[in-house]
Amino acid sequence: MQTVFSHIIQKRYSQSYEDIATDSLAYILNTHESARNGFMTLLRSFIPDLPYLHFRTQMAEGSIRPDMWGYDGSETYIYVENKFWAGLTKKQPVAYLNELAEYPHQSLLLMVVPGAREQTMIAELLRKLKESDLEFTRTTNIMNGIIWCVKMRIGPWLALTSWPRLIEILETSSENDPVSENDLALLSSLCDAADIDKFIPFNANDLNNQLTPSLILQLVQIIQDVVEKGVREHLMDQEGLTGTYIFEKYGKYIHLGDSNKVGIWFGLDYKLWKTYGISPLWMRFSTTEFGRAYEVGPLLETWVQDKHFLSKENDGSIVIALNIEAGSDKDQVIAGIIDQFRELSHLFSSLNDCHEKVKNNG
Numbered sequence: 564m565q566t567v568f569s570h571i572i573q574k575r576y577s578q579s580y581e582d583i584a585t586d587s588l589a590y591i592l593n594t595h596e597s598a599r600n601g602f603m604t605l606l607r608s609f610i611p612d613l614p615y616l617h618f619r620t621q622m623a624e625g626s627i628r629p630d631m632w633g634y635d636g637s638e639t640y641i642y643v644e645n646k647f648w649a650g651l652t653k654k655q656p657v658a659y660l661n662e663l664a665e666y667p668h669q670s671l672l673l674m675v676v677p678g679a680r681e682q683t684m685i686a687e688l689l690r691k692l693k694e695s696d697l698e699f700t701r702t703t704n705i706m707n708g709i710i711w712c713v714k715m716r717i718g719p720w721l722a723l724t725s726w727p728r729l730i731e732i733l734e735t736s737s738e739n740d741p742v743s744e745n746d747l748a749l750l751s752s753l754c755d756a757a758d759i760d761k762f763i764p765f766n767a768n769d770l771n772n773q774l775t776p777s778l779i780l781q782l783v784q785i786i787q788d789v790v791e792k793g794v795r796e797h798l799m800d801q802e803g804l805t806g807t808y809i810f811e812k813y814g815k816y817i818h819l820g821d822s823n824k825v826g827i828w829f830g831l832d833y834k835l836w837k838t839y840g841i842s843p844l845w846m847r848f849s850t851t852e853f854g855r856a857y858e859v860g861p862l863l864e865t866w867v868q869d870k871h872f873l874s875k876e877n878d879g880s881i882v883i884a885l886n887i888e889a890g891s892d893k894d895q896v897i898a899g900i901i902d903q904f905r906e907l908s909h910l911f912s913s914l915n916d917c918h919e920k921v922k923n924n925g
Contacts, residue, residue, distance in 0.1 A: 585643075675729055688723070692721075792897060799819050
């Protein structure tokens with residue numbers, strides 16, 4: 564729903580969606596008892612004895628700065644991290660969970676994201692937890708309005724919801740409070756204005772930022788260097804294959820494996836990057852005899868687990884995000900991607916074994 568509020572935000576403050584949404588949510592919770600009651604019901608599904616909280620925003624604690632705090636007196640119980648399309652920072656969620664674990668009572672880190680980002684954020688959170696060796700227990704008892712949650716061994720809960728789900732909960736609890744309903748409608752319009760598919764007015768800093776084209780050119784060079792290194796090490800080959808150079812993507816077709824080869828498109832896919840986040844670099848397995856998506860699909864689903872993000876596209880193809888280690892130099896990035904291809908080559912050796920058995924039996 565477009566409103567004058569969302570129009571102004573989109574036109575003038577499109578770079579500050581998260582801050583404005585966070586301040587708006589805190590205002591609604593602190594001002595409207597009906598909305599706060601709905602939010603407290605959600606939070607108490609994790610912490611039944613949770614006191615009646617108040618909320619404040621953008622406060623630092625040590626080296627972290629959660630978007631919103633839920634506190635009672637001097638005691639903090641909840642961090643709420645509100646996201647639209649920005650990626651997780653280096654400290655999220657691990658440093659936040661470690662900080663919450665220092666409190667003597669039960670605590671929660673609640674992530675709020677757009678509806679379209681639910682599954683990719685789950686994959687990203689799982690990857691971060693795995694990288695930090697933080698142990699957790701999954702729960703199948705998902706609370707109303709919560710998409711995903713885990714109980715950390717160090718103490719806190721980590722949970723994920725979306726803006727539409729959260730606003731619906733607050734609206735339900737505010738049915739007899741027209742002022743609260745009106746404020747929630749404005750917050751909802753702000754979330755709609757942050758839709759990634761809508762045209763966002765250009766920011767002068769973005770247009771003048773030379774780091775953006777530099778990043779793209781670096782990624783293109785990484786793709787070329789990975790393929791050259793993979794061919795030199797006899798991990799992959801490009802015999803008879805070409806590349807893809809269109810406005811939506813840049814990449815190369817490769818064969819991976821020794822005898823019974825699997826074909827992969829590897830490269831920079833702008834649409835996948837925009838749709839899922841996670842990574843700019845992707846692998847695609849088509850349903851053709853080249854990509855063998857139906858054949859390799861079960862192996863890939865076992866391989867990715869919590870390490871990679873995998874999606875099955877409408878045409879049946881399988882796409883997987885390649886992990887790029889933030890803060891690494893060029894050689895380390897290339898080596899990390901080569902290692903992922905090497906794991907896949909080993910994984911596909913079972914296809915080779917099956918092929919040989921069929922050939923010998925025949």
